[in-house]
Amino acid sequence: MVEPKGQRRLFLILSTAPAVLLFAVTVVFPLVTGLGYSLFKWSGTSGKRRFIGLDNYLQLIRDPLVPAVIGHDMFLVVVKIVGIMLCAVFFAVALTQFKLKEAPFYRVVFFFPQVMAAVTIGVLWIFVFNNDLGLVNGLLRAAGLGSLARPWLGDPAWALVSIAVPVIWAGVGFFMLMIVSAISGISSSLLEASQLDGAGRWRQFWSITVPLIWPQLRDAIVYIAITSLNGAFILVMVMTNGGPDNATQLMGSYLMEQAFTRYNFGYAAAIGALIMVVASTTVLVLRLLMRRNPLED
């Protein structure tokens, strides 16, 4: 293409600069500055900002709540991975192996919660778990198991488990479609060949489909972990605000509480750094664990 060099350069700069600038101001600058904040004791008004080095991080290590909060996040990551993958894989296989006429209905319905706001899902599920009016206790009472009914979100032993339910509820459809799209990518001649051999549908699934879609399954699992660590705390903020007695507190909700309820901005920033470390470690460990295709050899 014939084009003066200066003109091309001008176009490249004018087309790319706004995006780079916007990204720098709203993503890079806040993350870098945030890490900087973690070295200060700071209650918000700029006059009271005092450099304290790594003291916030020492406080993080001594804070008895921190291991519990990390544990809650890890609990949700594990429950979410197991719960979503079991349901999503089962439904995906059901939809791809059995040619059901109403398959589009399931796709549309199962995916829908994915486009609902976390706040809407949270408020809706507060009702579902409501002690007097909720569906869960209502079903238990109707089944004659009324003794099991309890204020789910108010019970320290059950609150976090209860939070995990809407998390799975909202995610299954999305990952089901992800796996369906992976399975559809397998060449059908491979599957046909195995059917001629008389392989049963589930055996065919484990010995042929799973190894072939393993890269996508692995990506899905990592993606579940990332989205859980990044976003599950919003449900907690809406549904329990970390309670009862911090039983559902996650790293993200703890950061928000320290920053915008207690105005410990420096300490909150240190929690933010912790989230990054925990998230990247989790992803790294998951990738290491799933490095090899367990079914390939």
Next chain:
Amino acid sequence: MSSPASSAARAAIRSTGRPGFRIGSVLVRVPLLVWSLVVIYPIFWMFLGAFKSNAEIFRSPWALPESFSFDNFARAWGEYGVGGGLLNSALVTGLGTVLTLLVGLPAAYSIGRLKFPGASVIYSVFVVSLSIPAVLGVIPLFFLMLDNGLLNNQAALSVVYAGTRIAFTIFLLCGFMHAVPAELEEAAALDGLGRWQTLWRVVAPMMTPALITVAVMNAVTFWNEYVLALVLLPREEVRTIGVVLSYMSVNAQYTNDWGGLFAALSLSVIPVIVVYALLQKQIVRGMVEGALKD
């Protein structure tokens, strides 16, 4: 060569299948139907509750409404500020979506198509940023807005929104850039069109499906966003619908106005249902492919 008879026999076998197949397809429907119910029922229940008086909700929380009353909707819209919240959400969502496209498309064109030196570095930084937990950024963004008098400014929030989605937008658009044939651009250059004209008149129309997908995905994200909206638009008049809902939910513990809250929830979901019904294919494709590529 297969005779007509044997192909008919094969067709017969295909239609009945193996004996296990038909039982299997009945059995497999049970979990599918149960899960459909699990997904639909709470949402259905929320809509029903929106038409019931609070007394009726307490008396028979699950039953169909005795009569359909719009009182809850009127109260939610006016008294609880759901109307204002929807308007504010529409404003930040609209501004943010347009801004993301206006900034994202030219950059995606330069990075993904013209591949200038350094383009791959910028692209990698964008892609890496997609999996970094961003909640830490909320604190500096709060002070950035506070110090510059931009707290409670909807336009400022939409700029932040655009920034948080620019990496994803460019990432997704770059993936679709190869669908534009290079010959078209060459023809445009021969016709004397400049780069900008080529971009808006030739490339953008070719990319329409991708642009719709990314716009809808961004719009859904902005409409549903909670944390930034909570922190950057705290004043009552500028709150977005999600923030209005969360305050209503806290207050409902004391007011027991569940009917009003159900109505507010329904009003917040209706726009999402409409968009989902119209653009379900684009949303699903964009979200599923976007997640698989990183």
